[in-house]
Every structure is written in structure tokens, then in C-alpha cells.
Amino acid sequence: MAKDSTPPRNENRSAPISEAFRAFIQTGWAQPAPVSARPWPVSRNAAGRRDEISGQFPGVTLIVPAGSPKQRSNDTDYPFRPHSAFTYLTGWGHSATPGSILIAIATATGHEWELVMRGPAPRTSDEFYANAAIGEFWTGRRPTLEDVGTWLALNTREREDFELPALTGPWAIIREADPVLTAECDAVRGFTSPPALDADVERVASEMRLIKDDYEVSELRAAIASTHAGFNDIVEVLPRSIGHARGERIVEGAFHSRARLEGNSVGYDSIVASGSHACILHWVTNDGPISPGDLLLVDAGVERDSLYTADITRTIPVSGTFTPHQREVYEAVLEAADVAFAMVKPGVSFHEIHDTAMAVIATRVSDWGFLPVSLTKSLKKTSQLHRRFMIHGTSHHLGLDVHDCAHARKERYLQGTLAAGMVFTIEPGLYFQPDDETVPAEWRGIGVRIEDNILVTATGAENLSAAIPRSVAAVEDWMAG
Numbered sequence: 046m047a048k049d050s051t052p053p054r055n056e057n058r059s060a061p062i063s064e065a066f067r068a069f070i071q072t073g074w075a076q077p078a079p080v081s082a083r084p085w086p087v088s089r090n091a092a093g094r095r096d097e098i099s100g101q102f103p104g105v106t107l108i109v110p111a112g113s114p115k116q117r118s119n120d121t122d123y124p125f126r127p128h129s130a131f132t133y134l135t136g137w138g139h140s141a142t143p144g145s146i147l148i149a150i151a152t153a154t155g156h157e158w159e160l161v162m163r164g165p166a167p168r169t170s171d172e173f174y175a176n177a178a179i180g181e182f183w184t185g186r187r188p189t190l191e192d193v194g195t196w197l198a199l200n201t202r203e204r205e206d207f208e209l210p211a212l213t214g215p216w217a218i219i220r221e222a223d224p225v226l227t228a229e230c231d232a233v234r235g236f237t238s239p240p241a242l243d244a245d246v247e248r249v250a251s252e253m254r255l256i257k258d259d260y261e262v263s264e265l266r267a268a269i270a271s272t273h274a275g276f277n278d279i280v281e282v283l284p285r286s287i288g289h290a291r292g293e294r295i296v297e298g299a300f301h302s303r304a305r306l307e308g309n310s311v312g313y314d315s316i317v318a319s320g321s322h323a324c325i326l327h328w329v330t331n332d333g334p335i336s337p338g339d340l341l342l343v344d345a346g347v348e349r350d351s352l353y354t355a356d357i358t359r360t361i362p363v364s365g366t367f368t369p370h371q372r373e374v375y376e377a378v379l380e381a382a383d384v385a386f387a388m389v390k391p392g393v394s395f396h397e398i399h400d401t402a403m404a405v406i407a408t409r410v411s412d413w414g415f416l417p418v419s420l421t422k423s424l425k426k427t428s429q430l431h432r433r434f435m436i437h438g439t440s441h442h443l444g445l446d447v448h449d450c451a452h453a454r455k456e457r458y459l460q461g462t463l464a465a466g467m468v469f470t471i472e473p474g475l476y477f478q479p480d481d482e483t484v485p486a487e488w489r490g491i492g493v494r495i496e497d498n499i500l501v502t503a504t505g506a507e508n509l510s511a512a513i514p515r516s517v518a519a520v521e522d523w524m525a526g
Contacts, residue, residue, distance in 0.1 A: 062175060074168045080192055087136035087351070088198040090260045094134055094253060099149060099156040101249050105242060106216035107149040107156070108230065109134055109250075110223035111141050120177070124310070128222035129352065129445040130250040135160065135197050138351040139309040142187050143179075144204055146226070151214055160197065163204040164190045209233050217242035219250065244452075251452035254444055256466040261444060262500060264353035265468055266509060268308065269498055271347040272355040273513045275303035279343060280361070280523060283335070287363060292335035293317040300345050308347040312354025313447045316344035321479040323360065323492025326437055339363045340371055342492055346447065356447050356470055357510050358496030365524040370487055372517055374475050378493045379515065381405035381473035385439060389471075389499060389506035393463045399439040402473040407431035410475075415484050433483070434475050442469045443498055465503045472496030 098107070111131040114122035127141040135147055142162050149156035165187050166173040166180065174182040181187060190201040209230065216234070220227045220243050234240075257265070278299040286292035297317045304311045314329040322328045323342035335341060341363050346355035360375065362368075367375060385402040404424065410431050411420040423430045442449040442458070450458060474494035477484050497510045514523040 062171070067171070070174055071169045077165075077186060080188065082192045082195045084198050085136055085196050087260055088196065090258055091134055091136035092198060095149070095156075095158055097253060098134065098246075098249055099158075102151075102217070102242075102246065103155070104151050104214055105246075106151045106210070106214065107147075107246060108216065108218040108226075109147040109149075109246075110219060110226050111137075111143065111145040111147075112222045113143050113225070126352070128219060129254075129449075130219050130247070131222060132352050132445060133250065133254060135199065137193070137197060138349075140188075140350070142193075146204070146207075146223075147199075148210075150210065151216075157200075159200040159202055160193065161202045161204050161207050162190065162193060163187060215242055217246045219243070219247050221247070247452045248454060251450045252454070252457050254450050255442060255453060255457065255461075256464060257444060257468050257500075258466070261353060262466075262468065264349050264351045265355065265443070265498065265500075268312070268347050268349045268353055268355040269357065269510050271303060271307040271349075272345065272357050273510070274307065275300040275345065275347060276343070276357070276359060276513055278303050280526075283341070283361075283363065283524075286335045287337060288334070290334055291332050293319055293322070293331040293333050296335070296341070296343065297331045300343070304345075304347040308349045309352065310348055312346040312348035312356065316342065316358075318342045318344075318492065319363070321490035321492070323494075324476040324478045324490065325492075326476070335363055337364045338368070340367075340491065340493065342494055344494065344496065352445050354443070354445075354447050355498060355510070356443055356496065357498065357513060358472055358474075358494045359513060359515070359520070360493045360495065361520055361524060366521050367517060371491060371493075374477075374488075374491050374493045375495075375517060377405065377409040378473050378475050378495050379517075380409075381439075382471050382495050382497065382515075385471050385473065386497070386499065386506060386508060389463060389501060390504065391462075391464050391501060395440065395461050395463060395469075396459055398471065402439040402471070403431070403435065406435050406473060406475060410434050413484075413488075417483075433481075434477065435473060436476075437472075437474070439473055440469045440471055440499075442467065444468060463501050465501050467501040468509070469499055470496050471499055 109131050111127035114125045117123050125143045131147055132138050145162040147160055149158050172180050174180055177183045194201040218227055218230050279296050282295055282299040286295035297315050300315055316328050317331040318328040319333055319335040319341045320339040322333050340360050342360045344358040346357055348354040381402040384405055385398045388401055407423055410416055416423050416430055422428050476492040477488045479490040481489055497508050500507045500509055514520045
């Protein structure tokens with residue numbers, strides 16, 4: 046691996062540096078204040094995870110990059126977020142140093158783990174003040190290798206002069222985490238196509254996360270509590286958003302403020318959808334007005350500094366009370382959610398949750414006369430016409446990623462069975478598009494989704510987000526309050 050110098054971008058805009066200025070700026074700096082250097086509680090959990098994945102890949106050297114900042118435009122980047130597999134196996138969340146790499150060198154008895162990272166820049170280096178990409182004058186002081194090693198209970202090594210190890214045995218990398226490093230690994234290994242081992246490591250890292258430990262559940266509880274506070278903020282600012290040309294953004298901004306105050310950020314782009322925008326499943330433009338009589342669908346979640354995120358949806362009546370049609374749709378969606386939740390317990394098939402919720406959705410749209418075939422025929426796998434009004438799935442796993450465990454095998458995920466410690470969503474919905482001529486005009490433009498975060502327990506399930514109002518009466522009281 047070439048020396049990681051990370052050259053500054055747009056060097057043609059850089060002012061020339063005189064020797065007099067260099068001599069002046071490199072001197073006169075006080076020693077940095079000491080930081081708390083004691084192991085983080087999560088370091089014990091992460092160590093156990095490393096032992097588990099080590100046992101599944103004997104003799105294979107593993108490379109798990111944190112990744113690097115992703116370009117937004119020209120010389121500006123998106124805020125850095127480490128790859129979820131890196132955070133899961135180290136415990137290092139939002140404060141992780143870009144470019145860090147977790148490496149497990151295969152030995153005769155298992156693996157030797159070490160963290161390769163970029164330590165603080167010496168004040169005698171040009172990087173400190175002249176490199177806007179990584180210079181600490183620009184991006185803030187980086188923690189020392191010693192501090193990080195103590196926090197995470199890992200051996201650490203300086204990234205600047207690190208070279209890929211000369212290995213005789215097999216090795217694998219989480220490919221999507223750092224494309225540049227992956228390309229270098231491929232060149233060293235002598236091939237360009239992704240090897241099966243790489244996919245296996247990514248799969249195992251995902252499947253390990255299907256079951257959450259106590260630390261993960263506590264972080265998810267905290268994320269949900271902050272999200273509840275964010276929804277209360279939304280209700281509070283709603284009167285100010287009504288009638289504004291971009292009222293959706295007033296709501297979005299209120300929730301984002303809460304996410305930044307109590308967490309790292311939002312866990313995904315918030316969906317703030319008023320009126321018929323609620324029928325657009327991933328409406329994230331959020332530039333529309335909020336009008337009296339509308340329903341407002343908000344799908345949002347606070348991401349903790351640990352990077353664990355909530356994922357909650359509530360649909361509220363802007364005027365404070367549901368109209369008869371809005372109430373009818375809302376209660377159908379709530380029934381689907383409650384029936385699905387009632388069946389959650391260890392041993393139940395994951396896909397049964399969806400099938401159960403969809404049976405309620407199908408029944409309701411059939412009762413309303415919106416299907417051109419009988420309910421029995423629509424429920425057949427060869428028909429499924431009711432999906433016109435709910436095209437998405439009912440559940441997905443939740444954790445470090447809002448759609449967690451994405452690389453798990455279908456037989457462990459969609460076709461798998463529930464087990465204690467799993468956390469996932471239940472989020473049925475009904476959406477009657479504003480131009481859908483198969484439904485009466487008075488139903489068009491109504492979109493409702495109710496989404497909760499569910500923990501499987503030893504004997505059943507817990508709705509972690511049940512405190513956020515969800516029944517018709519509770520929502521209307523919430524609005525009145």
C-alpha cells in the first residue's frame with residue numbers, strides 16, 4: 046500500500062508558503078490537554094464479536110476498513126460515517142478517524158487483531174496547517190494511538206507508513222467499505238473480481254448483527270427515546286408550518302435539530318410528507334406546503350453517537366382530528382400493525398409478519414370495493430392485486446443501519462425465524478395515489494403508515510416505540526396538547 050498522504054484538493058487555490066511562515070507556524074504550540082483514557086464499556090462487546098468472526102474464518106486474514114469521506118461536490122465531502130461492520134467489530138462510532146482499518150492477522154491459534162489509524166499530525170508537518178482534507182488545523186485534532194487503543198482495547202499502529210502485509214495464506218476484505226483500499230488489495234492478490242471469501246466475510250458480519258446484545262438494545266432504546274422527543278418537537282412546530290410554502294422543511298428542521306442535539310444526526314433522510322406526498326414512499330425532497338385538512342406522514346429516526354438508529358413513522362392530522370375517510374384508512378393500517386405484532390415470538394417465520402399484515406390490508410381494500418377480484422383470489426400468490434395500495438414490505442431489521450443486516454442470506458433473513466434479541470420494524474401502510482382512478486375521488490391522495498420498532502423477547506415481543514402516540518384517540522390528544 047502506498048504511503049497514505051491524502052493530498053489536498055485544488056492545490057491551484059493554495060497560497061504559497063514561505064520558509065519564514067513555515068518556521069513561525071510550526072513553533073509555539075502547547076501540549077494538548079489529556080483526554081480520558083479508559084476502556085469504553087462497548088469494548089468488551091466488540092471483543093466478543095471479533096472472537097466470533099475469528100472462529101468462522103480460521104487461517105484467513107481479515108481486513109475491515111472504516112472507509113474514507115465521500116465527495117459531495119468539488120472539494121467538499123459528506124460528513125464521515127465509518128462502515129457499520131467496522132463500528133460493530135471495534136465499538137468506534139461517530140468519532141472514528143477516517144481511513145482507519147481493522148486487521149486480523151491469521152495465526153496458528155486464531156487471529157491477532159490490530160487497528161491501523163492516522164494519529165495526530167506533528168506541528169512540525171505541513172499537513173497540520175496546509176492540508177484542508179486531513180490537516181488538524183482544518184478538521185480538528187485526532188486522538189492518539191494510545192488513547193484509541195485504550196478506549197477500544199486494541200493494539201494500534203500508525204496508518205501513514207502502513208503497508209499491506211505480505212501474506213502466504215488467504216485473506217479477505219469488506220469490499221464496499223473502501224473501494225480504493227479494495228483495489229489495492231486486489232492488485233496485491235493478483236485478481237480483479239471479488240473473491241468468494243470477501244462476500245462470505247460481509248455476509249457473516251451482517252448475520253452476526255441479526256441478534257442484538259444488551260448494549261445494542263440499550264442504544265436502540267435511547268435512539269427511540271430521542272426520536273420520541275423529536276416527534277414532540279414536530280407537533281410543537283406544526284402550527285408555524287401550516288400555510289408556509291415549504292412547511293415540510295420546518296418540520297424536517299425541527300426533527301433534525303433534536304437529532305443533532307441528542308445524537309450524531311438523523312439515521313437516514315427524513316420523510317416529511319404532507320397530503321398526497323405521503324403516497325410517495327421515499328419522499329425526501331420535503332419542499333411542499335402543509336395545509337389544514339391534510340395528513341402529515343413523518344418517517345424519521347435519531348442516530349446515536351454509537352451509530353445505532355431508530356426508525357419510526359407516525360401519520361398525524363394537521364387540523365388535529367381525522368376526517369372520516371382518513372380515520373378509516375388509519376384504523377385499517379393500525380389493525381394490520383397490531384395483528385402483525387401479536388404474532389411476534391421466537392420461532393415464528395419472519396415473512397409471516399408481512400403475510401399477516403397484508404391479509405388485513407387486502408381485507409380492508411376488498412371491503413371498500415377497490416379490488417376487481419375477490420379477496421380470496423387477490424390473496425393468491427399469483428394475484429396479489431391488493432399490493433397496488435401497499436407495495437413495500439412490512440418489516441426490516443434495525444440496528445447500526447436503518448436497513449440492518451442487508452448482506453445476510455435470504456434463508457437467515459426473509460425466510461428465517463425470529464429469535465430473542467432481534468430488533469426490526471413493523472410498518473404497514475395504505476397509499477391511494479392522487480391520480481388512481483380505481484378508487485373514489487374522496488380517497489385519492491390519502492397516505493398512511495405506522496411504523497414501530499420491535500424487540501423479540503424470550504416469550505414474545507416488546508414494542509420499543511409504543512410510548513409514541515399511535516391510536517386515533519392518542520394521536521388526536523397529542524395534537525390537542
